[in-house]
Amino acid sequence: MRYYFKIVLAALSLLLLAGCASHENFAKHYDIWVGKNIHYFTASYGYPDTTYKLPNGNEVYVYEKTRIESRPQMAPTFGYGWGGYYGGMMVTYGTDIDYKTCKLFLEVDKKGKIVHWGSRGNNCVM
Numbered sequence: 809m810r811y812y813f814k815i816v817l818a819a820l821s822l823l824l825l826a827g828c829a830s831h832e833n834f835a836k837h838y839d840i841w842v843g844k845n846i847h848y849f850t851a852s853y854g855y856p857d858t859t860y861k862l863p864n865g866n867e868v869y870v871y872e873k874t875r876i877e878s879r880p881q882m883a884p885t886f887g888y889g890w891g892g893y894y895g896g897m898m899v900t901y902g903t904d905i906d907y908k909t910c911k912l913f914l915e916v917d918k919k920g921k922i923v924h925w926g927s928r929g930n931n932c933v934m
Contacts, residue, residue: 834927838912841922842924842925843923844921845920845921845922846920846922856871857871866916867915867916868913868916869916870912871914872910872911873911877908878904907930910932912926913927
């Protein structure tokens with residue numbers, strides 16, 4: 809019975825790890841779009857944030873995602889107040905902030921086919 813429990817636990821652990829967001833999943837997702845028409849991409853993801861032309865005549869579509877996360881910090885509080893001594897923990901905001909960004913670049917040839925993609929940022933995961 810313990811043997812089966814260990815197998816089930818190991819299988820569940822692998823399933824949970826497989827579902828984690830990663831850059832590899834992000835890359836697999838956008839590798840599929842190479843060779844497809846950009847109009848299908850914009851139909852699924854909307855219009856880009858910006859575009860620009862390359863010297864070779866291709867166009868780059870840029871999609872940007874930015875998120876700011878603020879996490880509460882615990883700060884010890886000790887001192888004297890109305891009624892005597894007090895102490896404990898206080899929750900504060902604003903000093904522990906993370907900027908999560910991801911820029912997706914899609915290079916599109918003159919026929920509208922996606923020929924290359926790239927990304928930059930600390931939150932390019934799926």
